[in-house]
Amino acid sequence: AQSVAQPEDQVNVAEGNPLTVKCTYSVSGNPYLFWYVQYPNRGLQFLLKYITGDNLVKGSYGFEAEFNKSQTSFHLKKPSALVSDSALYFCAVRDRGGYNKLIFGAGTRLAVHP
């Protein structure tokens, strides 16, 4: 079965420093991978996706993610963190089948300190 793992419950980073939020996946076949962000009392917002092509995917708000097939990872990155980036981040993999059903990880809380 398709699954994703987010090994860190929380990531703390100082404003202006680079950030990384980790995600590993387990899929059969080609992986379709996504990152979403959730602010308090809000739904999830799409950040970026990897379907095929370049391993470095650029998304919204300056975020990017690096697909690494050999390590089965899809880590989310940003060169310079902002306090406003503090939120809950979810990695997701598309389930097998003909529609866009997503399987989500447990989430990682990112705290950016001034």
Added chain:
Amino acid sequence: GAGVSQSPRYKVAKRGQDVALRCDPISGHVSLFWYQQALGQGPEFLTYFQNEAQLDKSGLPSDRFFAERPEGSVSTLKIQRTQQEDSAVYLCASSTDRGNSPLHFGNGTRLTVT
């Protein structure tokens, strides 16, 4: 509005009561998903509609949960005889039918069963 709209935002129910949660997807979106998000967890898939057809209900936790989308637009998730373990945020998402298009989430309905 341009986004997915869910109502009510908050619902408190006494154990044993029935509840109905509404989702207005983005106009023209063929696909509609319901997810359940427990506190501190990632969203868990409940059910999927393509237009008015419910193609996947594998995530519904019991026969107390029922969803419908009779005209292929608005959807309602109904929970009968609510239990405390039903307390969660219920998220609705919609997307176009293009492969791998992102899901657009509503802000959710927070259900508390007392």
